[in-house]
Amino acid sequence: METRFGPSGNSLSFYQQGHKSSVEAPKWLADMGLSAYEYSCTKGVKIKKDTAARIGDEANKYDIALSIHAPYYINLASPDSKKRDNSVNYIIQSLEAARWMGAKRVVFHPGACSNMDRGSALELALDTLKRVINEADDMGLGDIVLCPETLGKLNQLGSLEEVLRMCRVDERLLPTIDFGHIHAYTGGGLKTYEDYKAALDTIEEALGMERLKHMHIHFSRVEFTKGGEKKHWTFADTQYGPEFRPLARAIIEKGLKPIIICESRGTMAEDAKEMKEIYESVINGR
Ligand SMILES: [Zn+2]
Numbered sequence: 001m002e003t004r005f006g007p008s009g010n011s012l013s014f015y016q017q018g019h020k021s022s023v024e025a026p027k028w029l030a031d032m033g034l035s036a037y038e039y040s041c042t043k044g045v046k047i048k049k050d051t052a053a054r055i056g057d058e059a060n061k062y063d064i065a066l067s068i069h070a071p072y073y074i075n076l077a078s079p080d081s082k083k084r085d086n087s088v089n090y091i092i093q094s095l096e097a098a099r100w101m102g103a104k105r106v107v108f109h110p111g112a113c114s115n116m117d118r119g120s121a122l123e124l125a126l127d128t129l130k131r132v133i134n135e136a137d138d139m140g141l142g143d144i145v146l147c148p149e150t151l152g153k154l155n156q157l158g159s160l161e162e163v164l165r166m167c168r169v170d171e172r173l174l175p176t177i178d179f180g181h182i183h184a185y186t187g188g189g190l191k192t193y194e195d196y197k198a199a200l201d202t203i204e205e206a207l208g209m210e211r212l213k214h215m216h217i218h219f220s221r222v223e224f225t226k227g228g229e230k231k232h233w234t235f236a237d238t239q240y241g242p243e244f245r246p247l248a249r250a251i252i253e254k255g256l257k258p259i260i261i262c263e264s265r266g267t268m269a270e271d272a273k274e275m276k277e278i279y280e281s282v283i284n285g286r
Pocket of ligand 1: 109
C-alpha cells in the first residue's frame with residue numbers, strides 16, 4: 001500500500017459544485033488525484049446502512065481508503081460509569097457503520113482528564129478501551145482497526161505518550177497522529193525536520209516499525225493558546241503552523257506508507273491535494 005491522502009469530511013467546494021451526498025465524494029476525490037476519505041460521525045453515528053453501503057461501493061470503485069471518525073463526545077476516562085458505558089457504545093456503533101461502509105479504520109478521541117490526575121485518567125481509559133476491544137471481538141468487528149488520536153488541548157487525555165500507551169493494549173491498534181494537535185499541545189513544538197523525526201522515532205520505539213509505517217495521520221494548521229488547541233485553519237493561513245514539508249521529508253526518509261487525512265477548515269480536499277503535491281516534490285528532490 002502506498003501513502004494515501006484525503007480529506008476529513010467534504011470541502012465547501014464539493015457542495016458549491018452542486019453535490020449533495022457523500023455518496024458522490026469518492027469519485028470527486030479520485031478526480032482530484034486523492035485516495036483516502038474520512039467519513040465524519042463526530043456529531044453521532046446517524047448514517048443509514050444503505051447510504052453507508054453506497055459510499056463503500058463508490059470508494060471501492062475509485063480506490064478510496066475509507067475511515068470513520070467516531071463521535072467527539074466519547075470519553076473513555078469519564079468519572080461517570082454510565083458515560084463510560086455510552087462511550088463504549090459510540091465506538092461500537094462507529095465500528096458497525098465502518099463494517100457497512102467497508103471502512104478499515106475507526107478514529108476516536110480518547111477523552112478528557114476531568115478532575116483526575118493524568119495517571120488515574122489514563123488507567124481508567126485503558127480499562128474502558130479493553131472493554132471496547134472485547135466487545136468488538138464478540139461482535140465480529142475486531143478486524144476493523146481502532147485508532148486513538150493525539151489531542152491538542154492540555155486538559156484532554158491524548159498526549160503522544162498516552163496514545164502510544166493505549167495502542168500497546170492490543171497489537172491491532174494503530175495511532176492517529178494529529179501533528180496539528182501535537183504542535184498545539186507542545187506550544188509550537190513541531191518546527192523542523194528533526195522535531196518530526198523525533199516524534200516518529202518515539203512512535204517506532206513504542207510500537208515498532210510495522211505500526212509506525214501504517215499509522216493514521218491527521219494534519220492541519222492549528223491556532224493555539226496556553227491551554228493548547230484553539231482552532232483549525234487552512235493551508236492559506238500561513239501564520240499558523242505546523243508546516244507539512246519537513247514531515248513529508250521525515251515520512252519519506254523512514255519509508256512510511258501512512259494514510260494522511262487533512263482537517264483544514266472548509267478546504268480539506270484542496271489542502272490534502274496540496275500535501276500530496278508537496279510530498280511528491282520532496283520525492284523528486286524539488
Ligand atoms: Zn479527531
